[in-house]
Amino acid sequence: MTLALYVPRSSVVHRMHAGVKLLGLAVLAVLLFALPTLTAAGAALAGVLAVGLLLARLPVAVLARQARAVRWWLLALLVVHALTTDVRTGAHVSLRLLTLVLAAAVVTATTRVNAMVAVVEWLCAPLRLVGVRPARVGLAITMALRFIPVLIERADRIRAAQAARGGSPRGLRALRTTIAPLLVQVLQMAHDVSEALDARGADDVPPPRRRRSPTLETP
Amino acid sequence: MKTRDLAYIALFAAIVAVLGTLPAINVGPVPITAQTLGVMLAGSVLGARRGFLAVLLFLVLVAVGLPLLASGAGGLAPFAGASAGYLFSWPLAAAVIGWLTERTWDRYNVALGMLANVLGGIVVIYAVGVPVLKVVAGLPWETALWSGAAVFVPGDLVKAFAAAAIADVVRRSYPVIERPRRAVDTR
Amino acid sequence: MRFRRPGAVGTDVDVADPTRGIELRGVGQRYGDRVVLDGIDLTLSEQRVGVIGANGSGKSTFARLLNGLVVPSEGQVLVDGLDTRTQVRAVRRRVGFVFQDPDAQIVHPTVAEDVAYGLENQGVPAEERAVRVAEVLARHGLAGHADHPAHLLSGGQKQLLAIAGVLVMRPARIVFDEPTTLLDLVNARRIADLVVGLEQQVVVVTHQLDLLDGFDRVLVIDRGRVVEDAAPGPAVQAYRALMADR
Ligand SMILES: Nc1ncnc2c1ncn2[C@@H]1O[C@H](COP(=O)(O)OP(=O)(O)OP(=O)(O)O)[C@@H](O)[C@H]1O
Ligand SMILES: [Mg+2]
Secondary structure, three states, X not given: OOOOOOOOOOOHHHHOOHHHHHHHHHHXXXXXXXXXXXXXXXXXXXXXXXXXXXXXXXXXXXXXXXXXXXXXXXXXXXXXXXXXXXXXXXXXXXHHHHHHHHHHHHHHHHOOHHHHXXXXXXXHHHHHXXXXXXXXXXXXXXXXXXXXXXXXXXXXXXXXXXXXXXXXXXXXXXXXXXXXXXXXXXXXXXXXXXXXXXXXXXXXXXXXXXXXXXXXXXX | OOHHHHHXXXXXXXXXXXXXXXXXEOOOOOOEOOHHHHHHHHHHHHOHHHHHHHHHHHHHHHHOOOOOOOOOOOOOHHHOOOOHHHHHXXXXXXXXXXXXHHHOHHHOOHHXXXXXXXXXXXXXXXXXXXXXXHHHHOOOHHHHHHHHOHHHHHHHHHHHHHHHHHHHHHHHHOOOOOOOHHHOOOO | OOOOOOOOOOOOOOOOOOOOOEEEEEEEEEEOOEEEEEEEEXXXXXXXXXXXXXXXOXXXXXXXXXXXXXXXXXXXXXXXXXXXXXXXXXXXXXXXXXXXXXXXXXXXXXXXXXXXXXXXXXXXXXXXXHHHHHHHHHHOOOHHHOOOEHHHOOHHHHHHHHHHHHHOOOOOEEEEEOOOOOXXXXXXXXXXXXXXXXOXXXXXXXXXXXXXXXXXXXXXXXXXXXXXXXXHHHHHHHHHHHHHOO
16 A cells, blocks of 8 residues: 655654644646646646655655556556547646545545544534544544554455465455455454553543543443 | 444545556546445444544545545545536445345345445445536537446446445454444454 | 643543542453353452463453443442543543554554554644653653564564553553563563653553562452452462462
């Protein structure tokens, strides 16, 4: 998984508020669709590269990895459009996608996950009215991000263990011998993680204000 | 909601994300991906409520800008494109599958599971996805139905079967929807 | 009326009476008709308590009872007088828990963020959080790793991090369930030294018997019952004798 991870640097882009960066990303997406021209997409790509490489001083490899991840998709878009509409549209559509992917990569590489989560929590604040605790949403996001690499690693491990015993199940057999056991394993892992979180007070209702009124403590 | 439920929700959001790394097949405006397999699994392993929230959480991760869709796309753009209807239908699909699965839980088998997956994971998704595709891409109904539904049905049937087969095994070794009494409060 | 006592260990002072230790009264635990623990009556007030026994004998279940991760199906568990059944939150603030698998205990992307997690739950303000996190990381040799991705640490460092995440909350007592099982000799030694040096009361479940040198009290659990309760020497001897008969 080529999840663009945080690349620590001290730059204006890094220091910028995560909410501003996400808003910028959204605005960029809207603009790119509102101005559907090759020039606009090209200019936006140049802008994204300038921000990512020059302002934020991200290594080229970070962005290159993201571009590599979508290269077949870009190619397919180009080919499909060349066949059905025209090459110019194809170039424009794939350039637009590349721009958005790289812009997202710049945001994720310059923003700590927790800052991102804080924005989502902030956006979730109105949901308090229907009983959703924003901090729980944040915790769910943090866990999901933690589980993605774990899942990939566990899948590789199961595959390796089976290969070591001379098997490499495919098709229907793989469902029962690889995927289902993997799922059971990771469900157990999720349970263990939740237990460890509870042991650190995850299900504590945080104090309403800075100072907790001790009489509210016990249920 | 218990932390454990939150962890299961996060887990299935992650599973849908990881399934997006498997290569997608591009057959027109909407790609064939393994991610709907994750949607079906979320519903049939976690049940309606948690399945719905798992897929919703996945969409939040995408919206926040993580490149988790099969194409490597992320951010808000996919929610405005031609295939947006499919994305929005996913949590609903997981909820319907979960609801049907819960109803048939004590006699669950691959056939019943597949039925639930077909109703929730195929019917619901196209009922939402195709009209949106028609409007956004400005296609006539016939083309929208053909390029937005028909070409996927064979693959979807395979996924519906696969999800049911997996859910059936998981149900017997690690039931999440209704824990057997012995482990009600701990695992 | 409850009030906050300044300077006490932990951030939460309830009606707790820290002199009482951990009391188990007629505790039994069953899952369905399977009896996992039975007839346990104990008061743990020693500084260093070890728990040993065969696989599946009920040690982890016993450990989980002590901070309310498991609520007993019979009897009650009191921590400093607080019942784990009705005051689980207060109990968890007093009793930290370290698990066998450090990977399952770390969820946050960086070392510092993960350590801060428990403090966030306690509502500790950000500035104080930063100070306490830095202090704990420095004390346990993780100072240079504050911004390091947590999942890239070595196994031993991960367990150190997991322990730091508990210590930063300043619990009065800490339960360890096989904290060294997944570690190599060097790291196991490191964790063992750390445990010995803690000022808190510790309860350690382990299969590594040399970890128990210098402990005040060791319980041997077999098939859900405490079959021996003695100093490390005699307890380990009893355990060996028990296993020799299998
Ligand atoms: N939630 C649960 N539901 C059903 N059975 C359980 C549950 N938790 C534990 N058990 C059973 O209780 C018994 C004791 O388990 P426990 O984990 O306490 O053993 P242990 O002494 O820690 O073993 P080990 O040395 O292998 O860690 C086991 O037979 C286990 O299967
Ligand atoms: Mg154990």
